[in-house]
Amino acid sequence: MLLALILVPAKLKRPRIWVPALALVLALGAAAAYLILLNPGSIFVRWAQAALPERITMISFGPYPEEADFKVLKKNGVKYIVSLLDPRLPYEKSLLEREQQLADKYGMTVKVFPMASIFDQKIFPDYLEEQQKAVRFLRHLDAPAYVHCYLGKHRVIHVKDALVKAGVPDRYFRAEGSRQEYWDAVNRIAKAQDQFNAGDFAAVLETLEPLKIKDVDVCYLRGWSHYRLGLISEAEADFQQGLAVDPSNPRNLDGLGYCYLRDGQPVMAQRQFTAVLQQVPDEQSALVGMGLAYLRLQDNSAAAETFRKVLQSNPGNEEVKGYLRQAEGH
Numbered sequence: 001m002l003l004a005l006i007l008v009p010a011k012l013k014r015p016r017i018w019v020p021a022l023a024l025v026l027a028l029g030a031a032a033a034y035l036i037l038l039n040p041g042s043i044f045v046r047w048a049q050a051a052l053p054e055r056i057t058m059i060s061f062g063p064y065p066e067e068a069d070f071k072v073l074k075k076n077g078v079k080y081i082v083s084l085l086d087p088r089l090p091y092e093k094s095l096l097e098r099e100q101q102l103a104d105k106y107g108m109t110v111k112v113f114p115m116a117s118i119f120d121q122k123i124f125p126d127y128l129e130e131q132q133k134a135v136r137f138l139r140h141l142d143a144p145a146y147v148h149c150y151l152g153k154h155r156v157i158h159v160k161d162a163l164v165k166a167g168v169p170d171r172y173f174r175a176e177g178s179r180q181e182y183w184d185a186v187n188r189i190a191k192a193q194d195q196f197n198a199g200d201f202a203a204v205l206e207t208l209e210p211l212k213i214k215d216v217d218v219c220y221l222r223g224w225s226h227y228r229l230g231l232i233s234e235a236e237a238d239f240q241q242g243l244a245v246d247p248s249n250p251r252n253l254d255g256l257g258y259c260y261l262r263d264g265q266p267v268m269a270q271r272q273f274t275a276v277l278q279q280v281p282d283e284q285s286a287l288v289g290m291g292l293a294y295l296r297l298q299d300n301s302a303a304a305e306t307f308r309k310v311l312q313s314n315p316g317n318e319e320v321k322g323y324l325r326q327a328e329g330h
Contacts, residue, residue, distance in 0.1 A: 051152075055175040058144050058186055059168075061160060063152030064095060067102055074106045079143035081108050082134060084155040086116035088124065092150070111137060111145075120154040135162045167250060169216045176213060185211055192221050201225035216242045220251045227255065232262045250276045250283065257289045266296035284310055291323060303327040 052069050053060045056076035065073065065081065073081075081103050085092040096112065103110045113134040116123040138145060138159075149155035160173065171189075175182040188207055195203040204225040211218055219242030226235035236259040242252035257272030270293045276286035287310045294303035304327035310320050 055179070055182075056144060056146075057175050057182070058141060058172040059138055059160075059163070060144070060146050061152060061156040061173075062146065062148050064148055064150055065099070065102075065146065070102050070106045070108070073146050074108065077144055078146050079108060080141070080145035081110045082138065082145050082147040083110060083112045084115045084130075084134070084147070084149040084159065085112070086114035086124070087112070088114065089116050092116070095150075113137075115149070115155045115158075117155060131159055131162055134159050135166055138163060139166060139168055170246075171213075171215050171217070185213055185215070189215070189217050189221070193217075196221055196225065199228075201228045214241070214245045216246050216249045216252060218242075219245070220249075220255065223252065223255045223259075227258065227262075232259055235259050236263075248275070248279065250279050250286070254283070254286050254289065257286070257293075261289065261292055261296065264296075266293040269293045269296075282313065284314060288320060288323070291320075291327070295323070295327060300327045300329065 052062045052065070052072060056073065056078060060078070062069075064085070081099065083096060083099060085096050085099075087093040087096055096110075100110050111134075113130045114124075115127050115130050115134075117127070134147070138147070147156055147159060163172070164170075171185070177185075188211055192204045192207040195201075195207060202225075204221055208218055208222055219238045223235045223238030223242065226232075226238060236256065239252045239256040239259060242249055243256065246252070253272045253276045257269040257276070260266070260269035260272065270290060273286045273290040273293065276283050277290070280286070287306055291303045291306035291310070294300070294306060304324055307320050307324040307327060311317060311324065314320070
């Protein structure tokens with residue numbers, strides 16, 4: 001028996017070479033994928049990207065811009081590159097560094113609002129906070145901006161939806177007429193806004209007079225200028241025209257509500273203010289208007305409650321303090 005054991009060779013186990021081989025393949029695959037991510041202009045990525053917009057508007061959206069895209073953006077007067085890439089992702093950190101170099105070369109300013117996501121799935125908890133920061137910046141632009149993520153398909157859409165919800169007009173995203181006509185309208189509206197802020201309401205109407213476009217901002221500025229000049233019927237027509245373009249536009253709803261108040265129609269005014277407050281619950285102008293409508297309806301208790309709500313967020317508002325005293329019978 002012992003001799004048999006000596007003569008019969010033992011079965012040898014084959015070395016498991018597939019484990020390190022598989023690890024090598026995975027490592028090479030990961031390295032290749034990383035290199036592809038670092039090159040959005042490659043054929044492996046371009047097919048999945050959105051295209052650069054054919055027309056550059058006040059706020060344009062698209063994919064990560066390569067140098068050729070920077071040349072196009074510069075030619076069209078873009079001042080800001082608003083990047084939604086996130087430096088907490090290693091490959092996006094590298095792309096941001098490259099983007100900053102190109103922006104410096106072409107005289108543009110990069111604004112970064114990091115919103116990391118993979119296949120439209122948020123990675124970090126500050127995604128919505130950064131989105132709102134981007135919206136606040138884009139609502140007060142002084143020059144055209146190009147907003148991008150990696151592919152130009154997910155993060156930028158969320159920012160655009162948030163801008164629309166915040167009341168930014170469609171004109172900022174969609175060009176009508178020729179390039180010259182579009183930018184003439186943009187510049188005239190900006191000038192009219194400055195004139196309105198300065199209280200020169202007649203100048204606002206003069207600046208906007210040549211514009212025939214249907215635009216909520218044009219209607220809003222014309223409406224309130226007519227209102228301040230005591231031309232209530234004209235103001236009402238302006239706000240109605242703005243609502244024909246966008247029936248839920250809070251600024252034109254609010255203006256129409258005040259026109260109804262001046263016309264002695266507090267119930268109709270309340271309908272407009274309610275429509276505003278359903279969208280923006282703490283909108284100060286609509287709250288004041290609602291309080292005034294309650295006063296006209298002799299519902300002093302509801303009026304006082306509404307004015308107190310305004311003063312909670314704006315305790316120094318002397319005009320509303322006066323309304324509150326009136327509601328309280330002082």
